[in-house]
Amino acid sequence: MKALKIRWGVIGAGGIARRRSIPEVVQHAEESTIVSVMDTDGKTAQEVAQSFAIPHFTTSVTELLATYCEAVYIASPVFAHYEQCRAALQAGKHVLVEKPMAMKVEEAEEIVALAEQRGLKLGVAFMMRYNVYHQAIKNMIERGSFGTLVSARAQLTCFYPPLPGAWRQKRELGGGGALADMGCHCIDLLEWFLGEVKEVVAFTHSLVHDYEVEDSATVLLRFQNGAHGIVEAFFNIPDEASRNVLEIYGTNGATLCRRTIGQDGGGEMEVFLREGERGYDAAQVRTVDGYQRVTLEPKPLYAQEFDAMSAWIQGGEKPLIHYGVGLRNLKVVEAAYLSAAQKRFVGVAG
Numbered sequence: 001m002k003a004l005k006i007r008w009g010v011i012g013a014g015g016i017a018r019r020r021s022i023p024e025v026v027q028h029a030e031e032s033t034i035v036s037v038m039d040t041d042g043k044t045a046q047e048v049a050q051s052f053a054i055p056h057f058t059t060s061v062t063e064l065l066a067t068y069c070e071a072v073y074i075a076s077p078v079f080a081h082y083e084q085c086r087a088a089l090q091a092g093k094h095v096l097v098e099k100p101m102a103m104k105v106e107e108a109e110e111i112v113a114l115a116e117q118r119g120l121k122l123g124v125a126f127m128m129r130y131n132v133y134h135q136a137i138k139n140m141i142e143r144g145s146f147g148t149l150v151s152a153r154a155q156l157t158c159f160y161p162p163l164p165g166a167w168r169q170k171r172e173l174g175g176g177g178a179l180a181d182m183g184c185h186c187i188d189l190l191e192w193f194l195g196e197v198k199e200v201v202a203f204t205h206s207l208v209h210d211y212e213v214e215d216s217a218t219v220l221l222r223f224q225n226g227a228h229g230i231v232e233a234f235f236n237i238p239d240e241a242s243r244n245v246l247e248i249y250g251t252n253g254a255t256l257c258r259r260t261i262g263q264d265g266g267g268e269m270e271v272f273l274r275e276g277e278r279g280y281d282a283a284q285v286r287t288v289d290g291y292q293r294v295t296l297e298p299k300p301l302y303a304q305e306f307d308a309m310s311a312w313i314q315g316g317e318k319p320l321i322h323y324g325v326g327l328r329n330l331k332v333v334e335a336a337y338l339s340a341a342q343k344r345f346v347g348v349a350g
Helices: 015-028 042-051 061-065 078-090 105-118 132-143 178-194 301-313 323-342
Strands: 006-011 032-038 056-058 071-074 094-097 122-124 149-157 197-205 216-223 228-234 245-250 253-258 268-273 292-294
Touching: 006 015, 006 061, 006 301, 015 032, 015 042, 015 301, 032 042, 032 061, 032 301, 042 056, 056 061, 061 078, 071 078, 071 301, 078 094, 078 105, 094 301, 105 122, 105 323, 122 301, 122 323, 132 178, 132 245, 132 253, 132 268, 149 178, 178 197, 178 216, 178 228, 178 323, 197 323, 216 323
Parallel strands: 006 032, 006 071, 032 056, 071 094, 094 122, 149 228
Antiparallel strands: 149 245, 197 216, 216 228, 245 253, 253 268, 268 292
């Protein structure tokens, strides 16, 4: 007999929850259902509840945690993650928190320790791991299809001008700008593909917009296995121009993707795989395009991450987005900001 769906509450019903998470779970999730939503804006909470036939809404975290939900999705501004995660865990709720999981590593470590102490499941919403093309790349890497991995690049950009009340544009509310908000996804994907980062060097600047956080960030990564990586995150490139490129290169092949990095479950992917061993070609002829287009059926990212957490809660395997992923990511992002501030290479602790 199939287990009942895990009942979820949502803290922070506006923003990404309203646009993506809630509608995808309502429409596509197989093991998850949303029973309560909370937002500090009562109108938003009521509208979301009514739009998606959710039986309960509130403006109080305490009231939401008192409902019969078994798990909580936290999609509030970053500065609130630490206290809300603690409150949810102390109330005996499993937690899926949006990235970054806290403002600093020490807070994240405390959240992880509390979850482990109470035997509760804790995940961080790096939903891009569930993109069908990213999962195909991961499978190819595990099979050794690309040979020895030597280089990778991940890019996520958008146009995000100054907006009244935008918490992502204030350092004390979001912890940073383009790097903290978007570059973290790119870093997560590259660590998933290539392994842990050993050291970073980063450049962060406000090139176009006049808010206090960076609108431009480039991070160079060196992985434990020696491979190199590049992460690009920008708040100042037109959305229509954004290709959100992902590139992975190895000794036996490569993959080039466009628009797989983002909130949608699809994109475009090409793969090149070399057949047999070949020696050095002095002519370096590149006129023949050996890349092959790969087409896969997109799947909703947010429904997948909720269901992966729900399955874990019901005794299934640890999901791709477990708390270790979020803690690790925050360490790399912190190292990148330190590098940019001090203009030096910075090692990343294990």
